[in-house]
């Protein structure tokens with residue numbers, strides 16, 4: 001072991017081979033790995049086959065990949081397609097117009113349903129409206145909406161015109177909107193009066209108004225119009241000549257619209273990262289390669305049978321998961337899906353399970369943060385609902401602790417459903433590591449193996465592959481179809497951030513990982529969060545998973561705080577399960593948990609302190625922001641909190657520690 005590697009701490013030995021029944025009906029087969037081959041040329045050929053099989057090309061491509069100028073890649077670049085046509089019209093033409101595309105649930109209990117024919121007609125109208133407002137190929141359109149059907153319609157209408165959307169999570173501040181609108185030089189903003197959250201209307205348009213107001217020095221943004229969807233019914237200010245009601249305008253345009261073909265490398269969207277580690281980056285994705293990989297992974301990782309399944313990804317369209325696995329992947333595959341506007345606990349903590357029961361959801365894709373919240377509340381809540389329609393569960397966003405994985409499978413999945421842990425990033429565009437259900441023997445806590453056609457390695461600082469069970473850095477060693485094409489307007493930062501550590505053709509993901517003896521990959525957390533205790537490099541994920549494996553604990557975050565004797569010491573923040581509240585209130589809860597970690601993974605990982613808290617600082621996409629906890633643990637002023645979901649949390653945590 002070299003000091004470059006991250007120590008291996010946790011041993012998880014539970015195994016879940018696919019059942020014969022599941023394997024017999026699975027979409028993915030082991031054969032996919034064979035088809036993808038073992039050389040770069042074979043992998044490229046494989047993606048060429050997928051692109052032709054899964055998508056409609058107005059003009060077929062003859063070249064697969066151009067990697068002559070790394071890290072700037074093009075895929076399928078002489079081909080032409082229309083992304084929205086692929087998600088809509090072609091399903092109607094193929095006779096599936098009556099299939100439900102979207103089952104939308106509003107938070108207050110209202111609902112709307114769109115078949116593929118209806119959604120296609122809506123998007124055509126919206127495309128005509130945007131054209132009338134002067135939107136052309138390449139123009140940027142900012143979308144700041146709650147999760148209402150118009151969010152999906154707006155994204156597809158922009159794509160249909162070959163324009164570029166940038167979706168801004170409908171909870172970000174005026175300042176965040178302004179930064180993004182300016183960075184992208186958007187011509188149009190699509191927003192709503194307000195949306196529903198936690199049982200109330202929260203206004204959206206005021207934030208847009210503030211974001212677009214001229215600067216103190218009189219500089220205004222590039223935005224010409226603001227289209228406003230009526231959702232909250234709240235009063236709004238109106239700027240004549242700039243603001244337009246979506247419903248009034250859309251009623252006046254035609255529902256016929258012919259989708260034009262655009263080059264495969266036409267930009268599709270800019271999306272800013274979650275901002276877990278710092279200032280968000282404007283990640284650029286393009287059309288043909290992106291759509292190929294999202295369609296391929298959505299079909300094979302989620303075992304999708306479009307005629308039978310009801311798929312639900314709980315992500316907001318403001319995140320990459322909402323782009324790839326609410327809008328583009330599922331619709332390219334002709335899936336029937338559920339989307340839900342509100343929070344999981346409104347009006348009652350069983351709301352998600354009620355929706356699963358109502359729509360007979362068969363595939364559910366959610367984040368570990370949600371699963372751990374449900375663990376905290378207890379299994380009696382999902383037990384009130386019929387969840388027997390579920391046959392596959394997915395996880396994304398953070399490492400899933402083995403205990404949370406097993407809980408998800410047992411309590412939500414009735415002890416039988418496969419759980420696929422999918423590792424990927426805004427930058428990768430689509431899933432990169434995952435089990436294939438029906439093929440892979442599942443290991444709780446491991447994201448397992450590269451998707452067929454993807455080349456991933458775990459290396460040390462010297463770029464040598466690490467040995468079995470040694471932690472290192474996760475890298476992607478070959479270009480992939482849905483890879484980011486750049487950081488918007490900043491090619492230097494693109495090269496510097498992702499492609500400089502190991503040279504211009506190796507993508508550095510920024511995450512720590514280890515590969516076990518079977519070749520399965522375990523994510524260890526962000527490289528920036530690795531702790532150094534007496535010369536041992538310890539990952540966050542393994543110590544957190546050890547804490548979560550104690551019956552008292554629902555959720556945990558650990559950070560390294562400077563320590564006079566050990567350099568850094570492990571400091572843990574823990575949320576307990578509701579059923580164990582008494583145990584946790586005991587004076588010795590911290591001592592018990594410290595001993596538990598030491599017994600499970602070794603004295604070196606024993607936390608110096610354990611703080612029992614009621615909340616953890618998270619981004620709005622639900623990821624733990626360890627850097628803020630580190631600030632608290634080291635007694636510093638808390639750093640930039642602009643992407644924090646609830647700023648109040650930090651003062652509550654600081655108080656707990658005193």
Ligand code: ATP
Pocket residue numbers: 273274275276277278279280281320395396397398399400421422423424425426427447509510511523525526621623
């Ligand atoms: P920023 O880059 O601005 O700090 P972010 O990294 O949180 O924000 P995203 O692109 O939304 O932005 O998140 C990708 C990151 O989420 C990955 O790099 C990884 O750290 C984590 N992640 C996502 N899925 C998984 C998973 N299945 N297992 C482990 N970690 C995951």
Ligand code: MG
Pocket residue numbers: 273425510
């Ligand atoms: Mg990131």
